[in-house]
Amino acid sequence: MHTLRLALTDPRFDACAVTGALAVQPGAREALDKAAAAPDDGAGPYADRLAAAVEAAGTAVQRPELGTLVAAVPATAADRDAAVAAVAAVDDEAVRLRTAVKSRDGFFTTFLISPYSRYIARWCARRGLTPNQVTTASLVTALIAAGCAATGDRWGYVAAGVLLLFSFVLDCTDGQLARYSLQYSTMGAWLDATFDRAKEYAFYAGLALGAARHGDDVWALALGAMILMTCRHVVDFSFNEANHDATANTSPTAALSDRLDSVGWTVWVRRMIILPIGERWAMIAVLTAVTTPRIVFYALLVGCAFGALYTTAGRVLRSLTRKATRTDRAAQALYDLTDSGPLAELPRRLLGARRPAASSVWIAAFAAVALIGFALSRPFGDPTLIAAAVLYAVAAGEAVSRPLKGALDWLIPPLFRAAEYVTILVLAAKADVPGALPAAFGLIAAVAYHHYDTVYRIRGGTGAPPHWLVRTIGGHEGRVLLATVLAALLATRASDFPVALTAMAVAVALVVLVESIRFWVSSGAPAVHDEGEPA
Numbered sequence: 001m002h003t004l005r006l007a008l009t010d011p012r013f014d015a016c017a018v019t020g021a022l023a024v025q026p027g028a029r030e031a032l033d034k035a036a037a038a039p040d041d042g043a044g045p046y047a048d049r050l051a052a053a054v055e056a057a058g059t060a061v062q063r064p065e066l067g068t069l070v071a072a073v074p075a076t077a078a079d080r081d082a083a084v085a086a087v088a089a090v091d092d093e094a095v096r097l098r099t100a101v102k103s104r105d106g107f108f109t110t111f112l113i114s115p116y117s118r119y120i121a122r123w124c125a126r127r128g129l130t131p132n133q134v135t136t137a138s139l140v141t142a143l144i145a146a147g148c149a150a151t152g153d154r155w156g157y158v159a160a161g162v163l164l165l166f167s168f169v170l171d172c173t174d175g176q177l178a179r180y181s182l183q184y185s186t187m188g189a190w191l192d193a194t195f196d197r198a199k200e201y202a203f204y205a206g207l208a209l210g211a212a213r214h215g216d217d218v219w220a221l222a223l224g225a226m227i228l229m230t231c232r233h234v235v236d237f238s239f240n241e242a243n244h245d246a247t248a249n250t251s252p253t254a255a256l257s258d259r260l261d262s263v264g265w266t267v268w269v270r271r272m273i274i275l276p277i278g279e280r281w282a283m284i285a286v287l288t289a290v291t292t293p294r295i296v297f298y299a300l301l302v303g304c305a306f307g308a309l310y311t312t313a314g315r316v317l318r319s320l321t322r323k324a325t326r327t328d329r330a331a332q333a334l335y336d337l338t339d340s341g342p343l344a345e346l347p348r349r350l351l352g353a354r355r356p357a358a359s360s361v362w363i364a365a366f367a368a369v370a371l372i373g374f375a376l377s378r379p380f381g382d383p384t385l386i387a388a389a390v391l392y393a394v395a396a397g398e399a400v401s402r403p404l405k406g407a408l409d410w411l412i413p414p415l416f417r418a419a420e421y422v423t424i425l426v427l428a429a430k431a432d433v434p435g436a437l438p439a440a441f442g443l444i445a446a447v448a449y450h451h452y453d454t455v456y457r458i459r460g461g462t463g464a465p466p467h468w469l470v471r472t473i474g475g476h477e478g479r480v481l482l483a484t485v486l487a488a489l490l491a492t493r494a495s496d497f498p499v500a501l502t503a504m505a506v507a508v509a510l511v512v513l514v515e516s517i518r519f520w521v522s523s524g525a526p527a528v529h530d531e532g533e534p535a
Contacts, residue, residue: 032050
């Protein structure tokens with residue numbers, strides 16, 4: 001029975017099949033109808049012939065690896081006896097526990113969490129708990145941990161570290177519970193897609209508040225850690241979207257990576273050094289308990305910066321050495337990930353395709369570096385920064401004015417994220433007034449949520465958020481320009497700048513959250529998305 005459930009009830013795929021059984025979602029019903037209506041004179045189980053016809057018509061059919069599970073359609077009595085014996089030899093419960101754990105995960109999660117969290121998942125399943133309830137419990141636990149860290153006392157830091165680790169155990173358990181009991185839902189997808197970031201960013205804020213109680217202002221470090229982590233994830237998302245359906249997708253660098261993966265110990269080293277979520281949360285929890293928030297953020301920034309440089313360098317090498325043709329779908333996904341608003345749309349409409357595609361990423365890089373350089377070099381409220389923001393908007397629009405099919409065009413979305421986030425951080429820091437950096441933290445958190453929401457919609461196959469949403473919140477270039485205008489207007493009243501940033505944060509958060517919730521609870525939302533972060 002678990003064989004059929006595992007194979008046929010995964011809503012991520014329009015069509016699923018094992019020997020003797022086929023299941024389709026609404027998206028594949030038309031292909032199934034055509035296959036059933038076609039003349040049939042083949043041999044073998046009818047379901048297998050239908051699956052082959054559906055696949056031949058262009059609809060992908062997912063055929064999961066069954067491992068020790070058995071799926072067979074016996075043709076003779078001897079075959080039936082052999083199949084029955086094979087089924088009887090399977091320890092169904094052991095298989096369910098084993099398949100509840102992701103096959104590819106980090107060292108800390110694989111060896112220090114999953115060996116027992118799978119049993120917590122089974123305990124939850126036997127008591128009727130749902131993955132969504134466990135996900136919510138993980139969030140609540142992390143928020144309590146953030147509250148303990150915000151006390152600024154040693155007992156609070158120790159409690160925060162312990163609770164953060166427990167929150168991560170629950171974070172692993174919810175996915176394992178979903179796989180163990182095969183419970184997938186649209187709400188679960190939305191919760192899982194957003195709560196990890198909410199937990200991590202809330203904990204950063206808690207550490208910053210705790211440090212402030214003892215006169216140590218680490219809000220800039222907290223904001224820097226959030227920016228670095230978000231930009232790193234955007235690199236992962238953009239690269240994957242640019243290359244997941246590329247043709248002739250070959251690279252000497254990829255071949256070297258495959259050879260390294262064949263050497264067992266290198267797999268774990270390469271997974272650990274990029275500081276995936278398990279290792280990252282473990283490091284944060286331990287350092288929170290035994291050191292200070294400043295040390296936690298220093299370690300986080302160094303570790304994440306190394307991981308980001310390592311993964312980005314490897315992907316740049318792959319992109320430069322592979323010979324691949326990217327599809328229109330990939331180019332559209334990259335454009336959606338740029339989060340370009342009304343100002344950036346103008347060059348795209350006016351300039352068309354009058355330049356080589358290879359120049360796109362260099363224009364974006366120049367625009368981002370120039371904007372950040374101006375922000376760093378000019379005093380708070382300097383009107384020339386408005387001109388720099390206008391030029392950034394024009395250059396950003398020029399960079400995306402043609403299909404993003406260049407070898408390195410997947411770098412454009414993270415470049416825009418870095419330009420927007422770092423500019424807001426610099427403006428808040430140079431305002432040098434109480435509340436500016438926390439307000440900037442809230443604004444970037446709201447914008448980052450929108451960017452993660454965009455990623456998970458694209459991953460689920462439903463496309464980017466509606467363009468009216470991007471236009472309403474201004475696009476990345478519009479928000480940058482508004483922030484610089486507000487800084488110029490409030491140059492002589494810098495104490496009002498935190499209020500302006502807070503107003504921006506509330507406006508963005510309200511619009512984005514309302515639309516996001518509407519989408520993720522609608523019938524059009526994808527049932528699940530790929531679990532876990534790519535790095």
